[in-house]
Amino acid sequence: MSSRQQILERIRAVRQNEQKLPDELPKRMLPLEELRERFIVSCSITGTGVHVLSSMEEATFLFMQKAGSCSFYIGPGLPGNNSIEDPVRTDYAILKGEFGVAENNAVWLKESSMGDRVIPFASLHLYLLVSEDDLVADMHEAYHKDLIFQEGFGVFIAGPSKTADIEQSLVIGAHGPLSLDILLITNH
Amino acid sequence: MNHAEKAERFIADKQRTAWHDETLWFIRSKRDTAAQKLPEWEQLRNWASDIKAHTLSRLDVYLEEFERNAIANGIIVHWAKDGEEHNQIIEKILKDNQCKRLVKSKSMLTEECHLNAHLKTVGIEVIDTDLGERIVQLRDEPPSHIVLPAIHLKKKDVSDVFTEKLGATPGNEDPEYLTRLARKSLREEFLQSEVAITGVNFAIAETGGIVICTNEGNADMGVNNARVHIACMGIEKLLPKKEHLGVFIRLLTRSATGQPITIYTSHYRKPKPGKEMHLVIVDNGRTRQLASDDFRSSLKCIRCAACFNTCPVYRRSGGHSYDAVVAGPIGSILSPNYDPKKHADLPFASTLCGSCSNVCPVKIDIHDQLWKWRQTLTQQGYTPASKTLMMRVMAFMLGHRGAYAIAGKIGRWTLRQFPQLIRNRWNPWYRQREMPDAPKESFQEWFKKHQKI
Amino acid sequence: MMVTTCSFGKFGLVKKILQVKIALFIPCYIDQFYPDVAKATYFLLKKLGLSVDVPSGQTCCGQPMANSGYNHLSASCNKHFTGIFQGYDFIVSPSASCVLHIREHLSSDNYPDQAESIRKQTFELTEFMTDILKVDQLNARFPHRVGIHQGCHGLRGLHLAGMSETMLPPFSKPEQLLHLVSGIEICYPERIDECCGFGGSFCVFEEAVSVSMGESRISEHEKNQVEFITSNDMSCLMHLEGILKRKKSPVRVKHIAEILNQE
Structure with a gap:
């Protein structure tokens, strides 16, 4: 018998009565109002910069200014051309986020907006673009989106990479980006 | 070396233990703040x-x-x-x-x-x-x-x-x-x-x-x-x-x-x-755990370590004192499943205070499982013979009123007359703590004389 | 049983209470080492207008064996306990830990039904006073600064108070009673409900950790400049007292029954 069969057999041999799943989970638990304010507060806690801007063009302009003469990468779906060939050595990257979560500042990034899966982790400074219209209240609402698990890879990013493994001293910039900025596009 | 001996070594460095305790307690406090929101x-x-x-x-x-x-x-x-x-x-x-x-x-x-x-x-x-x-x-x-x-x-x-x-x-x-x-x-x-x-x-x-x-x-x-x-x-x-x-x-x-x-x-x-x-x-070993009514729910664990941070024993003894891949309260109920002989000491490295079960996000009854592991390991013969003997004597004494009364009397009398028999460095209670006073009369002896009150 | 139909007010309902059979269970270590705590409990209940039996020959709840992994050896203890305490409406005890053990683990092959009802009828002193007697005034005076030690078994086992880990509304049965004592000043240590490290046989088998835990409780109470540390669990206090005395601290321990009974 294969290990697979053995394991499944062992589980079946001790099968208990079915324990009930909770009734349908709520689609949202936090109130919808003031999503933008909540989101901005959440960002401040994780050390994420927030820039409220009025258009995508304004956002990429700001990004180009920040990048200056460093190598940069502009993700699919955003205006502009990137400056490098090796994405792993990117200094600055800007990517389009699908939606943001107000309770924890997480932004959902889908694979097709990354260009390369490694970009959001390897770049030194990461900029994520999110529309104010695409904010949700909490993770319940987030996980009701079809976008989750739609592609081969997707990730919630909720700040610059960090660690406190040395005597619990917080250090921003562990293995991922040293900084994260969110460019929040308003609708008015 | 068992958990108690390793913990004693860890504690010997008082400053480091205090830092370890306070740092992890701080994380427990951060958990409280997040949950309160x-x-x-x-x-x-x-x-x-x-x-x-x-x-x-x-x-x-x-x-x-x-x-x-x-x-x-x-x-x-x-x-x-x-x-x-x-x-x-x-x-x-x-x-x-x-x-x-x-x-x-x-x-x-x-x-x-x-x-x-x-x-x-x-x-x-x-x-x-x-x-x-x-x-x-x-x-x-x-x-x-x-x-x-x-x-x-x-x-x-x-x-x-x-x-x-x-x-x-x-x-x-x-x-x-x-x-x-x-x-x-x-x-x-x-x-x-x-x-x-x-x-x-x-x-x-x-x-x-x-x-x-x-x-x-x-x-x-x-x-x-x-x-x-x-x-x-x-x-x-x-x-x-x-x-x-x-x-x-x-x-x-x-x-x-x-x-x-x-x-x-x-x-x-x-x-x-x-x-x-x-x-x-x-x-x-997980299917073995799944088969056990007493210990199945330990498989709900999502490895958040909240039980580590809240555990007053873990905070003061350090993870290495557990000598197990997963330390802390959850480790103490997972490890005996893998190697009951090696980890027989772990379910006893707890005061059963219950804080672990309260912080557990998936509500594992950790402290109850610690208690159950104590029974299981004892019945499988993994506890020291000297402890078993002591427990047998105690069980007899506490199960028979006459034996209890006499033992109490003798115990208190000895403590008063020959305190050095009990107040010595071989008595782990006395090493860093005074013994309670030994009154001449137990409550029940007193009550017998005064029950008309 | 009539208990459920009775609503016990404060003193107006003494008559009804008199019909109820109440037994006092004094755990072994209190009987032997802290007879004053037992006396205070006894007189406190008398002061509340109750007639209380102290069944003779009582010994122990069986917890010392059970918590050490030898629950299978506590049969004679259980049989003895069940034999002695059957037939009462309430069994009241000044030790939360022992009460928890009875509630969770008492069983008896000889008297299974009696054991089952004893489990439900055994109450810790303060919960008996707040939940059953609904005491809301007390003739007691204790003009001292007192630190509350919340013993784990009373807190997390019997739910005598709100627990710091859970996000539920706060309450405290022991504190509610202490507020009825005139002149008392109540304070809590910084870590409001951390374990003191007694833990039964843990206190000797894990002596180093046990004492270290006790020392931290004490240092927080000392920071609050308390004169007394009180609790509804004398076993925690016995352990803390041992450390206090060794370090010659002026802080003393007092069981909650002694404070509630102080005039």
Whole structure:
């Protein structure tokens, strides 16, 4: 018998009565109002910069200014051309986020907006673009989106990479980006 | 050496113990603050507990559903009945890919299977990439905490080992400097490594995908640079649907560190075109735990370590005193399942205060299971004969009123007349504590004389 | 049983209470080492207008064996306990830990039904006073600064108060009673409900950790400049007292019954 069969057999041999799943989970638990304010507060806690801007063009302009003469990468779906060939050595990257979560500042990034899966982790400074219209209240609402698990890879990013493994001293910039900025596009 | 002896050694360094205790208590406080912000906190715990209990009650069904979907996604699925098979599967994948050196992010399962040690014997080197794990790896010691692997160390210890192994400037103890140094050295490993191993936080049956949570970004740096991704998971990591993640992601980090979410919550469903993704599903004693009515619910654990941080014994004895892959209260109920003889002391390394069960986000009755393990291990004969004898005498005395009255009288009389018989250094109570006074009359003796009052 | 139909007010309902059979259970270590705590409990209940039996020959709840992994050896203890305490409406005890053990683990092959009802009828002193007697005034005076030690078994086992880990509304049965004592000043240590480290046989088998835990409780109470540490669990206090005396601290311990009974 294969290990697979053995394991499944062992589980079946001790099968208990079915324990009930909770009734349908709520689609949202936090109130919808003031999503933008909540989101901005959440960002401040994780050390994420927030820039409220009025258009995508304004956002990429700001990004180009920040990048200056460093190598940069502009993700699919955003205006502009990137400056490098090796994405792993990117200094600055800007990517389009699908939606943001107000309770924890997480932004959902889908694979097709990354260009390369490694970009959001390897770049030194990461900029994520999110529309104010695409904010949700909490993770319940987030996980009701079809976008989750739609592609081969997707990730919630909720700040610059960090660690406190040395005597619990917080250090921003562990293995991922040293900084994260969110460019929040308003609708008015 | 048992837990008590190792704990005594740890405590001997009073300053370090105080720091360890206070630091972990601070994390427990951060957890409280995060939980207080959610009025639905207790509701979330109930849901999490129910979802896990349901999944365990239909684990075979969900494993098959998960496997089916994962295969359809292009993932290669392996099954391992124990740690040895797990290691062999990985060794074979590595050999097929001519891999001699690889990166691995945090996975308690690979620790449990002693993967690194096994691969070393066949000439393959594993580089742990979580900073805390890298530190303890360079020191050639195991992690002392499942979320904070190097919490037993001070920055001087880190500086020392980085000076020796990574060429750090001697005496520079700045955490930022040391972190950057590790970043630089590990980035080279990420770029060169053809294979990356990760753990799995959650596996979703309906999508055949997995979720990995990290703050450092090391798992994703490894996986997305490598050609081959091997993810290792215990059979209990399953959740039926992706919507269930809403509950667990909200609970996991709030319980672990007080953060609302980890920096990276990565959802891997398919390998990148042209690359390989393997999944190793491991039993290694879990089905034995599943069979036990008393201990089944320990499989609900999501490895947040909230029970470590709240445990007054863990905070004062350090993770290494447990001498187990998973320390702390949850480790004390998981470990005896693997090796009851070796870990027979762990269920006794607790005052049964119950704080662990209260912080547990999936509501495992940890302290009740500690009590039950005490019974199980005693009945299986894993407790010292001297203790058994003592308990037999005590049980007789307390079960017979005459024996009790006489023993009490003699005991108190001895304590008054020959205190040095009891107040001596062989009496562990007396080493750092005074004995209570011994009154001439017990309450019952007094009551007999005065019952008319 | 009539108990459920009675609503026990404060003193107006003494008559009804008189019909109820109440037994006092004094755990072994209190009987032997702290007879004053037992006396205070006895007189406190008398002061509340109750007639209380002290069944003779009582010994122990069986917890010392059970918590050490030898529950299977506590049969004779259980049989003895069940034999002595059957037939009462309430069994009241000044030790939360022992009460918890009875509630969770008392069983008897000889008297299974009696054991079952004893489990439900055994009450810790303060919960008996707040939940059953509904005491809302008390003739007691204790003009001192008192630190409350919340013993774990009373807190997390019997739910005598809100627990710091859970996000539920706060309450405290022991504190509610202490507020009825005139002149008392109540304070809590910084870590409001951390374990003191007694833990039964843990206190000797894990002596180093046990004492270290006790020392931290004490240092927090000392920071509050308390004169007394009180609790509804004398076993925690016995352990703390041992450490206090060794370090010659001016802080003393007092069981909650002694304070509630102080005039």
